[in-house]
Amino acid sequence: EADIYQTPRYLVIGTGKKITLECSQTMGHDKMYWYQQDPGMELHLIHYSYGVNSTEKGDLSSESTVSRIRTEHFPLTLESARPSHTSQYLCASSHRRGGGTGELFFGEGSRLTVL
Amino acid sequence: AQSVTQLDSHVSVSEGTPVLLRCNYSSSYSPSLFWYVQHPNKGLQLLLKYTSAATLVKGINGFEAEFKKSETSFHLTKPSAHMSDAAEYFCVVRGGTGNQFYFGTGTSLTVIP
Known part of the structure; x- marks a missing residue:
């Protein structure tokens, strides 16, 4: 069982609200990721981090922002939610290549619905 | 450059019959390869991984995969x-500059009773 946790699992919110999706891992992984996934669709990388104070944008442009103040914590924030942000957001973590077994560990996901 | 192609977007099999889900990759380096499964409203769970050891990899729930470099x-x-299994x-x-992960577009498996 992977030790990576996402909250909330489900969120329904009105347009214009600010939301933060939380992601925490207890495995000491240095790399963390956020993926966006629409139902039945492929995953798109929107943000990643190599470690504390490191954040990078992924392949899919996103209006969300992330921060990495602590190794174990990688929250994603939307300052003003819109219906186009409705999606599932998956958080993941991994070791760097030189350590660990190399795979991604995923949280259970946060399903966001913006009305 | 790294890329992954899953050759079938949907596969349907009868219960008790074999399953084959196809994946081709492109990699400039010796890659690490993985299969993940995702059940509805869940995150992704690792089924198995290849990291340059044995080419036939056994995973959880009776799944296995074979790494064929020539193909x-x-x-x-x-x-x-x-x-x-549905x-x-x-x-x-996983590979390339920055050792990033590259996902296929997914294959939806339906199992008919």
Whole structure:
């Protein structure tokens, strides 16, 4: 069982609200990721981090922002939610290549619905 | 450059029959390869991984995959499908500059009773 946790699992919110999706891992992984996934669709990388104070944008442009103040914590924030942000957001973590077994560990996901 | 192609977007099998989900990859380096499964409203769970050891990799729930460098393939198989195998499956390659992960577009597996 992977030790990576996402909250909330489900969120329904009105347009214009600010939301933060939380992601925490207890495995000491240095790399963390956020993926966006629409139902039945492929995953798109929107943000990643190599470690504390490191954040990078992924392949899919996103209006969300992330921060990495602590190794174990990688929250994603939307300052003003819109219906186009409705999606599932998956958080993941991994070791760097030189350590660990190399795979991604995923949280259970946060399903966001913006009305 | 790294890339992954899952050759079938949907596969349908009868319960008790074999499963074959196809994946081809492109990699400039010796890649690590993975198969993940995703059940509805869940995150992705690792089924198995290849990291340059044995080319035939055994995973959880009776799944296995064979790394074939000459064919650049990493197909997922299971001898006998179970109803609980119905899910979305993703083939993933890790490699290249920055050692990033590259996902296939997924294969939806339906198991018919």
